[in-house]
Amino acid sequence: MAAIEEYVFNGDGGPLVGLFGDHWQTIYRSEYELPDYSVEVIDKGSNFRSVQPIVNVLNRLRPELPQVVSNPALPGEARFYHTNAYVGERTNSSHSKKDLPPEMAKAVRINLMERLKTEGWVPDKTKVLMLTHSVLAAEQGYPRIAEIFRGRTEQFVKKEDPVVKLLIEVVEPMCAAYSGGNYGEMFHIYGAGPAIRCHADKIAWRADMDQLLELRASGTIGQVLDHLGQTGRPTLTSQIIKRQSEFEALRGQPIPDDMGSLQRYATLREVPYAEIVEVTKFVEGFTPFATQHSVKGAEFENVLVILGGGWNHYNWPKLFELLKTKKVTAANSKGYYRSRNLFYVSVSRPMKRLAVLATQTLSEAALEAVTHLFGLDGVEELSREQLG
Numbered sequence: 001m002a003a004i005e006e007y008v009f010n011g012d013g014g015p016l017v018g019l020f021g022d023h024w025q026t027i028y029r030s031e032y033e034l035p036d037y038s039v040e041v042i043d044k045g046s047n048f049r050s051v052q053p054i055v056n057v058l059n060r061l062r063p064e065l066p067q068v069v070s071n072p073a074l075p076g077e078a079r080f081y082h083t084n085a086y087v088g089e090r091t092n093s094s095h096s097k098k099d100l101p102p103e104m105a106k107a108v109r110i111n112l113m114e115r116l117k118t119e120g121w122v123p124d125k126t127k128v129l130m131l132t133h134s135v136l137a138a139e140q141g142y143p144r145i146a147e148i149f150r151g152r153t154e155q156f157v158k159k160e161d162p163v164v165k166l167l168i169e170v171v172e173p174m175c176a177a178y179s180g181g182n183y184g185e186m187f188h189i190y191g192a193g194p195a196i197r198c199h200a201d202k203i204a205w206r207a208d209m210d211q212l213l214e215l216r217a218s219g220t221i222g223q224v225l226d227h228l229g230q231t232g233r234p235t236l237t238s239q240i241i242k243r244q245s246e247f248e249a250l251r252g253q254p255i256p257d258d259m260g261s262l263q264r265y266a267t268l269r270e271v272p273y274a275e276i277v278e279v280t281k282f283v284e285g286f287t288p289f290a291t292q293h294s295v296k297g298a299e300f301e302n303v304l305v306i307l308g309g310g311w312n313h314y315n316w317p318k319l320f321e322l323l324k325t326k327k328v329t330a331a332n333s334k335g336y337y338r339s340r341n342l343f344y345v346s347v348s349r350p351m352k353r354l355a356v357l358a359t360q361t362l363s364e365a366a367l368e369a370v371t372h373l374f375g376l377d378g379v380e381e382l383s384r385e386q387l388g
Contacts, residue, residue, distance in 0.1 A: 098309075100387075128290070190233070319343060
């Protein structure tokens with residue numbers, strides 16, 4: 001940007017440069033305000049995604065950029081639910097303050113989703129946005145994989161790890177095709193030369209695939225990899241073969257600290273393969289869940305946003321308090337903008353229906369901010385009966 005400013009913006013003539021972006025959707029860096037460059041800002045005032053009730057929330061949250069919908073008459077809703085009525089013990093850890101106990105939070109979310117379904121929310125057209133992969137992993141059934149790749153989630157979410165890539169892109173589709181009797185699709189995924197030359201080949205394929213399905217259900221990732229290494233159905237990639245050779249060469253000795261990839265490989269081998277089955281569902285979009293970070297730029301018909309503890313970089317009760325008091329200081333500004341921007345990204349994803357569930361205790365100031373955003377009729381305190 002400094003080079004563009006010096007040689008283009010402040011130069012004599014030159015090309016006209018347009019930069020598209022929204023600093024309110026900065027969620028991966030620490031600079032949340034527009035730099036003081038000599039550029040002309042052209043605000044986008046049209047919203048072609050969301051219906052009026054959702055845009056009303058966005059406009060109250062960001063009054064300096066009023067957005068206008070294409071058809072104000074389209075039906076929709078924006079609602080906020082909180083759990084202040086809960087009187088039991090709440091969390092008090094470094095990552096989670098005044099939140100519902102995990103099992104309670106899960107039960108409340110499930111009960112709310114069931115209620116929303118009776119009110120017209122279609123599950124196949126609904127996305128549930130949660131904060132972290134660790135929370136999702138606990139919900140979805142792959143906690144150990146999430147822990148292994150903590151701080152490196154892209155390695156399994158984007159299938160950058162060679163083991164995860166092979167299992168998700170090849171092994172799981174082959175097993176699905178075989179289980180469904182779609183053998184042509186199975187061999188297409190397998191991708192090698194002619195796989196069946198005689199009746200004995202057919203028998204061998206069936207035996208190997210049946211054993212793979214058994215290991216898939218009750219074995220570990222390491223057992224599945226060893227099976228593939230013996231059968232070649234499908235074949236292991238060169239990267240996996242190399243890691244396995246390095247692992248075996250140690251002969252049970254501790255893995256050196258500077259061999260992080262091999263350490264992850266060794267730990268991954270001990271994980272039940274069932275976690276790969278669940279990771280595949282999440283990565284390939286076969287579940288209604290996503291992290292709030294992962295949906296930037298996406299849109300869904302209905303969105304349920306879960307605001308709870310789990311990551312000390314985000315403090316939702318504090319965000320709402322600061323929205324009310326406006327007491328943003330040098331000390332709390334980064335946390336405020338970080339939470340504000342992620343909240344803005346999350347609540348601007350739905351097209352028709354938005355619901356936000358806050359499972360942490362909200363102060364009076366926070367509730368006043370929430371009521372301002374969603375309107376008096378749009379905020380509901382879940383009763384003690386609804387909270388169990």
